[in-house]
Amino acid sequence: xxxxxxxxxxLTALQLKLLSREQLLVAVSEWFNEMNIAGLVPGHAARDLExxxxxxxxxxxxxxxxxxxxxxxxxxxQEPVLDPATREALFQLSPPAEVRVWLRGMSRPAPAPSxxxxxxxxxxxxxxxxxxxxxxxxxxxxxxxxxxxxxxKLTLDGLRADDVERFVREARLTAQLDxxxxxxxxxxxxxxxxxxxxxxxxxxxxxxxxxxELLITGLRLGDAALAEKFTRGRLLAVFQDVCxxxxxxxxxxxxxxxxxxxxxxxxxxxxTLIVDWGLAKEMGKPEPHFGAAxxxxxxxxxxxxxxxxxxxxxxxxxxxTFMAPEQFEGRLEDIDARSDVYALGSILYxxxxxxxxxxxxEVGAIGDVLxxxxxxxxxxxSRAAEPVPPELDAVCLRAMAYRREDRFQSALELHDExxxxxxxxxxxxxxxxxARERSAEGLxxxxxxxxxxxxxxxxxNDVERLQKALGNYGPADRKRPIWDAQESxxxxxxxxxxxxxxxxxxxxxxxxxxxxxxEALAGMCELQLEKYLEAExxxxxxxxxxxxxxxxxxxxxxxxxxxxxxxxxLLLRTWTxxxxxxxxxxxxxxxxxxxxxxxxPWRDGRARPGEALRDEDLPVPKVLVSxxxxxxxxxxxxxxxxxxxxxxxxxxxxxxxxxxxxxxxRRSRTSSCPRAPGSARSSRPxxxxxxxxRSGSTGPxxxxxxxxxxxxxxxxxxxxxxxxxxxxxxxxxxxAVRE
Numbered sequence: 001x002x003x004x005x006x007x008x009x010x011l012t013a014l015q016l017k018l019l020s021r022e023q024l025l026v027a028v029s030e031w032f033n034e035m036n037i038a039g040l041v042p043g044h045a046a047r048d049l050e051x052x053x054x055x056x057x058x059x060x061x062x063x064x065x066x067x068x069x070x071x072x073x074x075x076x077x078q079e080p081v082l083d084p085a086t087r088e089a090l091f092q093l094s095p096p097a098e099v100r101v102w103l104r105g106m107s108r109p110a111p112a113p114s115x116x117x118x119x120x121x122x123x124x125x126x127x128x129x130x131x132x133x134x135x136x137x138x139x140x141x142x143x144x145x146x147x148x149x150x151x152x153k154l155t156l157d158g159l160r161a162d163d164v165e166r167f168v169r170e171a172r173l174t175a176q177l178d179x180x181x182x183x184x185x186x187x188x189x190x191x192x193x194x195x196x197x198x199x200x201x202x203x204x205x206x207x208x209x210x211x212x213e214l215l216i217t218g219l220r221l222g223d224a225a226l227a228e229k230f231t232r233g234r235l236l237a238v239f240q241d242v243c244x245x246x247x248x249x250x251x252x253x254x255x256x257x258x259x260x261x262x263x264x265x266x267x268x269x270x271x272t273l274i275v276d277w278g279l280a281k282e283m284g285k286p287e288p289h290f291g292a293a294x295x296x297x298x299x300x301x302x303x304x305x306x307x308x309x310x311x312x313x314x315x316x317x318x319x320x321t322f323m324a325p326e327q328f329e330g331r332l333e334d335i336d337a338r339s340d341v342y343a344l345g346s347i348l349y350x351x352x353x354x355x356x357x358x359x360x361x362e363v364g365a366i367g368d369v370l371x372x373x374x375x376x377x378x379x380x381x382s383r384a385a386e387p388v389p390p391e392l393d394a395v396c397l398r399a400m401a402y403r404r405e406d407r408f409q410s411a412l413e414l415h416d417e418x419x420x421x422x423x424x425x426x427x428x429x430x431x432x433x434x435a436r437e438r439s440a441e442g443l444x445x446x447x448x449x450x451x452x453x454x455x456x457x458x459x460x461n462d463v464e465r466l467q468k469a470l471g472n473y474g475p476a477d478r479k480r481p482i483w484d485a486q487e488s489x490x491x492x493x494x495x496x497x498x499x500x501x502x503x504x505x506x507x508x509x510x511x512x513x514x515x516x517x518x519e520a521l522a523g524m525c526e527l528q529l530e531k532y533l534e535a536e537x538x539x540x541x542x543x544x545x546x547x548x549x550x551x552x553x554x555x556x557x558x559x560x561x562x563x564x565x566x567x568x569x570l571l572l573r574t575w576t577x578x579x580x581x582x583x584x585x586x587x588x589x590x591x592x593x594x595x596x597x598x599x600x601p602w603r604d605g606r607a608r609p610g611e612a613l614r615d616e617d618l619p620v621p622k623v624l625v626s627x628x629x630x631x632x633x634x635x636x637x638x639x640x641x642x643x644x645x646x647x648x649x650x651x652x653x654x655x656x657x658x659x660x661x662x663x664x665x666r667r668s669r670t671s672s673c674p675r676a677p678g679s680a681r682s683s684r685p686x687x688x689x690x691x692x693x694r695s696g697s698t699g700p701x702x703x704x705x706x707x708x709x710x711x712x713x714x715x716x717x718x719x720x721x722x723x724x725x726x727x728x729x730x731x732x733x734x735x736a737v738r739e
Contacts, residue, residue: 181245345399435514442506
C-alpha cells in the first residue's frame with residue numbers, strides 16, 4: 001500500500017467515526033516516524049498505517065474490514081472528506097513528500113450547491129381546486145422547491161381592501177399557532193396574477209381526508225364503511241383533539257369565532273386539524289376596522305336556507321347555527337373564549353345526534369330557545385343508530401347554555417369532561433365484555449347439564465333393564481353389572497350437579513360485572529326453570545315456590561313467567577246418555593274391605609293381584625268385596641259388562657266419578673284454565689296429593705267413596721267423613737248389578 005493509500009485508509013476510518021481525530025493523529029505520528037527511520041536505516045521496514053492502528057488497538061479487525069468495504073464502494077477518483085483543522089494538524093507532523101503533495105491537492109474549494117430556489121411565481125405547481133370560501137379558493141399544489149404536496153389558498157378577484165386585510169390577519173394568526181391540531185402555515189406572500197395584477201397566497205399543509213360535516217352526513221345516511229371506521233368513541237376522540245387545539249389557541253390569546261364541522265378536517269391517518277381562521281380575533285385587542293362597508297354588529301334577519309354552513313359577512317361574523325348567543329346577538333364586548341366553548345358544544349351535539357342542534361329554518365328562534373332553556377337534548381332528535389347516553393346530553397346542554405357563566409369555562413374543561421365519560425365507557429365496556437364471556441361459559445355448562453340429564457336417563461334405563469334381566473337376588477359376580485351401571489349413574493349425577501353449580505357461578509359472576517347482562521339473566525332463569533320443572537315433577541311445593549321466586553327476580557322482561565303462566569281458555573264438553581250405573585245400590589249386604597298389609601303391586605295405573613312385588617312397584621292393600629262376584633271400581637270390565645249389555649249379571653261397586661259417556665246428562669262448559677292444552681305448566685306451585693289414603697269419605701250425592709282404590713281415585717271436594725265402618729257399603733255405592 002502506498003503512503004497516500006495508507007493515509008486515505010486512516011481518513012476513511014475517521015469519516016466513518018471509527019476513530020477520533022486525536023487517535024488518528026497519534027497513529028499517523030508513529031507511522032511517519034517509522035517511515036523516516038526506514039529511510040535512514042537500511043533493511044528496516046515501516047509498518048503501514050492500518051497495522052499501526054491495529055497494533056495500538058485503536059481499530060478492531062472488523063472495523064478495518066468496514067473501512068476496506070467503504071474504500072471499494074467509493075467512486076473512482078472520489079477522495080475522503082478532510083476538514084481544514086485536520087489538514088493543518090497533519091502538515092505539522094512533517095509528512096513525506098508524496099503525502100504532502102496529496103494533502104495540498106485536497107485544499108481545492110468545495111463544489112457549489114446544486115439547489116437554486118425558484119421565484120415565487122414559479123415555486124408552486126397548481127392543480128385542481130379543493131374548496132372555495134368568501135375570501136379565497138384553496139388549490140391542491142406541488143411545492144417544486146421541496147417536492148411535497150401542499151394546499152395553497154389564493155385570494156379571489158375583486159376583493160375589497162378590508163377583505164384582503166382579513167386574509168392577511170388569518171395568515172399571521174394561524175402562523176402564530178404551532179399545535180398538532182391546528183393547520184400549519186408553510187409560506188405566505190404575494191405573487192403575480194395570471195390575468196394581471198397581484199394576488200395573496202397562503203401555503204398550508206395538504207390534508208388527505210374529509211371535513212367533519214361530510215363525515216357526519218355520511219354516517220347519517222348509513223354509510224357502512226364510515227360507520228365501521230368512525231364509531232362514536234372515535235368521533236369523540238376527534239372532538240377532543242379539536243378541544244385541545246382551541247385550548248392552545250386560547251392560551252395564545254386567539255379565539256376562532258367560526259368553529260363548525262366544515263372547519264374541522266379529519267385525515268386518513270387519524271390527524272385532526274382546525275382550519276379557516278379568517279374570523280379569528282386576538283382577545284384584549286379592539287375589533288379590527290374593516291372600513292365603511294365592514295360588518296355591522298347587529299342581529300341578523302331572515303337567514304338563507306343554507307345558513308347552517310354560511311359564514312355571514314356584513315351583519316354578524318360567524319355561522320348562525322353554531323355561533324354563541326352573544327355573538328349571534330351582536331354583543332361584541334361579551335365574546336370571549338366561552339363563545340368558542342358554545343361552538344364546541346354545538347359540534348359535539350352534531351357528533352352524537354348526527355344532526356345540528358338547529359336547522360336552517362330554526363335560526364330565527366335560536367335566541368328565544370336558548371334563553372328559555374328549551375333546547376332539546378341530542379337524545380330527543382338523534383338520528384344515530386345507538387342511543388345517546390344521558391351523560392352526553394348533559395355535556396351538550398351545559399356547553400350550549402345561554403349564559404356564559406353556565407357553560408364550561410374553558411375548552412380544556414370540556415375536553416376533560418369528555419375524557420371522564422370515555423373512561424367510564426371503557427370500563428363499562430370492559431365489564432360488559434367480561435359478563436358476556438362468563439355468560440358464554442355459563443351457557444356451555446347449562447348445555448352440559450341438560451346433556452347429562454339425557455345420559456343419566458339412558459343409563460338409568462340400562463340399570464332397570466339389567467335388574468329385570470338379572471333379578472334382585474343372586475351372587476355378587478352376577479350382580480356386578482348392575483352395581484357398575486348404578487355407579488356410572490352416580491358419577492353422571494355428580495357431574496350434572498357440578499355442571500349446574502358452575503353454570504350458576506358463571507351467571508352470578510357475569511351479573512356482578514354487568515347487572516343488566518341479558519345473556520346472564522336469561523341463563524339464570526333457565527337454571528331456575530330446570531329446577532322448577534324437576535320440583536313440579538315430584539310435587540315439591542316448597543322447592544317450586546323457591547325456584548319461582550328466584551326466577552321472578554331475574555326475569556326482568558317477564559318472558560319466563562309468560563312461559564310458565566301460559567294463560568288460555570279450555571272448552572270442556574261431554575256427551576252423555578242414560579245409564580243405570582249411577583243409581584244407588586239397594587242390596588244392604590254388599591260391602592268392601594281393605595287388608596291391613598300392603599302386598600298387592602300397583603303397576604301401570606291399576607292393581608295387579610296375584611303378581612309378586614318388584615322394587616319399582618307401589619304396594620297397595622288387598623281389597624275384599626262381598627258377596628262373591630262383586631267388583632270394586634268403575635273400570636273397563638264394568639263399562640263393558642254394564643253399559644254395553646243390560647242383560648249382564650256381573651255385580652260391580654262403582655266410584656263417584658262417572659266414566660266417559662256414562663253420565664246422566666250432556667254438559668258443555670267453558671272455563672279459564674291456568675294451562676291451556678299444549679302450553680307450559682302453571683306458574684304457581686300446585687298442591688300435591690299423597691298416592692294413598694285409607695280413610696273414606698262421602699260424596700256430594702251421599703255416595704261413600706275412598707281415595708285408595710283399584711282406580712286410584714282422588715278425594716272429592718267438600719267430602720264429609722262417613723260415620724261407622726271404615727269401608728263403603730252397598731247402599732252408599734253408586735251402582736250394583738247382579739250377574
